[in-house]
Amino acid sequence: MISYPLYDSPEGRTPFDEYKNEANGVPELKPIEAEVLSCYKKYEDAVNNGIVHTLTPHGFVQPEKGNLQNLYSSDCDVAKKVRSSHNEFTRTERRIYHNKCPYCVLSEPNTLEHILPKGKYPEYAVHVYNLIPCCSKCNSHKGEAILNKNNGLPHTLNLYYHDPDKFEFLQVECSIDSNNQPLFSYKLNFPSNADPILTTIITNHFNRLHLIERYNEEVIKTYTAIEPIIKSLCSGKNISEALDAISNYFATVTSYYGINHHEIALLRCLISSSQYHTYLNRLL
Ligand SMILES: [Zn+2]
Numbered sequence: 001m002i003s004y005p006l007y008d009s010p011e012g013r014t015p016f017d018e019y020k021n022e023a024n025g026v027p028e029l030k031p032i033e034a035e036v037l038s039c040y041k042k043y044e045d046a047v048n049n050g051i052v053h054t055l056t057p058h059g060f061v062q063p064e065k066g067n068l069q070n071l072y073s074s075d076c077d078v079a080k081k082v083r084s085s086h087n088e089f090t091r092t093e094r095r096i097y098h099n100k101c102p103y104c105v106l107s108e109p110n111t112l113e114h115i116l117p118k119g120k121y122p123e124y125a126v127h128v129y130n131l132i133p134c135c136s137k138c139n140s141h142k143g144e145a146i147l148n149k150n151n152g153l154p155h156t157l158n159l160y161y162h163d164p165d166k167f168e169f170l171q172v173e174c175s176i177d178s179n180n181q182p183l184f185s186y187k188l189n190f191p192s193n194a195d196p197i198l199t200t201i202i203t204n205h206f207n208r209l210h211l212i213e214r215y216n217e218e219v220i221k222t223y224t225a226i227e228p229i230i231k232s233l234c235s236g237k238n239i240s241e242a243l244d245a246i247s248n249y250f251a252t253v254t255s256y257y258g259i260n261h262h263e264i265a266l267l268r269c270l271i272s273s274s275q276y277h278t279y280l281n282r283l284l
Contacts, residue, residue, distance in 0.1 A: 003102075003163050026071065032064050039123040047129050050161045052115060053146050053154040058123045068122035072114075078126040079112055086133045101135035102159045103142070103209055105261055106218060109133035115158060117144045129160060141209045148204045155208040157201055167194045169202060170260040172219075172269035174276040182279050184223060184266060186215040215262045222263055230270065231283060239281055246271055 029036070039058050046052045060068060073079065086109065087099075101109045113134040118125040134142075148155050157164060171189040174182050188206060190199045206212055233249055234242035250267045257264050270276050 003159055003165070026067060028063070029067055029071075032060070035060075036068070036123050040127060043124060043127055043129060047160060050158070052130075052158055055116065055121070057120050060122050065122045069118050069125050072118055072125040074112070076126060078128055078131065082112060082128060082131045083133065101138055102132065103134050103138040103156065103205075104211060104214060106214060107135035107137060109135055111136050111139050113139050113142065116146065119144060132159060137214070138209050143208075148208075151200050151204070153197065153200050153204060155204050157205045162198065162201065164202065164260055165258045166198060167191050168259045169194070169199075170262065170265040172265045174269050174273040174279075176275055176279055180279070180282070182223070182276055184216075184219045184269065186212050186219070186262070186265065188212070218262070219266065222266055226263070226266065226270075230280070234280070234284055237284065239277060239284065242280060242284060243271060243277070 035058065042055060043052070046055050099108055101107050103113075111134060112131050114121075114125070115130050115132060116124050121130075124130040142156055145155060147153065167190070169188055169190045171187050172184050173187065174184055177183050188203060190202075229249070230246060233245040237245060246267070250264070250271060253267065254261075254264050270280070
């Protein structure tokens with residue numbers, strides 16, 4: 001998961017201006033402009049207070065509902081703007097973000113996600129803070145529901161304001177299979193003093209987006225990409241020097257990726273797992 005920067009009036013325009021620009025070409029929306037703009041104000045307050053999930057739909061009915069929903073298309077102005085803002089962001093921060101979906105950090109973001117779905121919340125169909133780039137898998141797993149019925153908290157992190165790196169929670173365990181190859185499996189493990197609300201939202205996020213399963217499916221590929229780096233870092237070293245070298249590499253990449261990135265959790269396991277050290281000894 002990646003915390004995402006909130007657009008600071010991209011291109012010098014606020015969401016208010018954005019709506020007006022879209023509405024200029026849709027004269028039938030003029031009669032509800034004041035209502036929509038008051039919804040926009042509520043949305044921005046909710047973003048500032050980290051409570052977008054508590055917003056209730058305004059209740060627009062047809063034909064206004066359809067007119068508002070129709071403002072959004074994948075090539076509407078606001079969609080283009082969010083994409084170009086994202087591209088600019090990933091270009092300047094490329095070492096950190098590698099142009100990955102902020103929800104899973106596995107795939108490229110190839111779609112735009114409505115944080116509050118436009119079916120229920122047509123008033124936010126083109127609100128720039130209601131859109132975030134993500135991958136189609138996360139988009140489809142997230143679906144339309146906003147709140148988890150069991151705990152009343154959002155199904156997914158809102159990466160415009162939730163910080164998934166407040167504490168370390170993603171762990172990898174290593175075992176060695178009958179062919180003497182390492183096997184890895186991910187799990188969530190929260191520190192006892194972690195904020196219980198954020199802990200619940202992170203758990204919801206992982207469950208909703210099937211992230212543990214998806215990380216486990218990818219881990220052999222992830223490890224296969226890392227092993228040549230490990231081999232070159234550890235070449236000619238004893239196990240203690242090798243672990244120091246991996247730890248130094250870990251410290252550098254953690255500063256780029258954050259503490260709960262799936263590759264960082266894997267590296268943490270390589271450094272701490274005695275099972276992996278047995279395997280590493282044979283690599284040296
Ligand atoms: Zn994703």
